[in-house]
Amino acid sequence: MTWYAFIGALEQGLVYGIMVLGVYLTFRVLDFPDLTVDGSLPLGAAVSAVAITHGMNPFVSLLLAAAAGFVAGSITALLNTKLKILHLLASILTMIALYSINIRIMDGPNISLLGVPSVLDPLMALGVAGYLVAPAIYGLFALCITAGIIWFLHTELGQAMLATGDNPQMITSLGVNTHHIIIMGVGLSNALVAVSGALVAQNQGASDVNMGIGTIVAGLASVILGETVFGKSGVVRACVAVLLGSVLYRLAIALALGVKMGTFAFTPSDLNLITALLVVVALMAPKIKSKFSGNSAP
Numbered sequence: 001m002t003w004y005a006f007i008g009a010l011e012q013g014l015v016y017g018i019m020v021l022g023v024y025l026t027f028r029v030l031d032f033p034d035l036t037v038d039g040s041l042p043l044g045a046a047v048s049a050v051a052i053t054h055g056m057n058p059f060v061s062l063l064l065a066a067a068a069g070f071v072a073g074s075i076t077a078l079l080n081t082k083l084k085i086l087h088l089l090a091s092i093l094t095m096i097a098l099y100s101i102n103i104r105i106m107d108g109p110n111i112s113l114l115g116v117p118s119v120l121d122p123l124m125a126l127g128v129a130g131y132l133v134a135p136a137i138y139g140l141f142a143l144c145i146t147a148g149i150i151w152f153l154h155t156e157l158g159q160a161m162l163a164t165g166d167n168p169q170m171i172t173s174l175g176v177n178t179h180h181i182i183i184m185g186v187g188l189s190n191a192l193v194a195v196s197g198a199l200v201a202q203n204q205g206a207s208d209v210n211m212g213i214g215t216i217v218a219g220l221a222s223v224i225l226g227e228t229v230f231g232k233s234g235v236v237r238a239c240v241a242v243l244l245g246s247v248l249y250r251l252a253i254a255l256a257l258g259v260k261m262g263t264f265a266f267t268p269s270d271l272n273l274i275t276a277l278l279v280v281v282a283l284m285a286p287k288i289k290s291k292f293s294g295n296s297a298p
Contacts, residue, residue, distance in 0.1 A: 013247030014138035022192035023219030039098030041212040044194025045201035069194025
């Protein structure tokens, strides 16, 4: 792997790490399988892109993207809690609807951001080396959001969210409205995913309606990989693990794409295959580890 490939993988790992934190909130904290993220990532990109092209500050556009993502996630949660639609189906319905909504927002399938301001401009103005600007900005965003999620999950509301995913009957008996907790949690998750999408669009110089395809797969792969390698005991360790898992996942992808065995080589079209193999390995690792530990025990 070249130095620039490493920096590129680190950059993607950090910016998509924000999305992975959102996936962690639904799948691990709330135990709510949510496929809305495949639609909310391009939603955040679309909202941010339109706002910036209309003269809005790129940092402020992130707040609009987060608000749009929160609304999308809340709709999924409302379909589940109020209309009693299965959570998986509810998220698929919202994801499908967002495809058309995103095209409406952008007034087309994509929108260019070339030549307009972005969150990267302040560091570039300071003369920082171009290849270090994005990792530095995205690293700062990822660390701040990770710290915010850790703080939130230690609050009374965050503890209620953890309890809702772990034992909804118990928390309901204590007088907590689990429907409100689920709506807030799924909304927050998709807000993070939308912010990630907005940052990706500003970095790539374009927003596209199809940029969210495979987001949930990459998110789950990063969560599983992070938990397998770095552990998941405790809120702090789990949040840091999923962020590092996102970086590790992107590095693994970069390494795999650089592998050449004779005439065989992975191509970008093999990305889903590589992801599936990584998830299988990550899921098998704990069992293999425990098996060897058991065999070595006296």
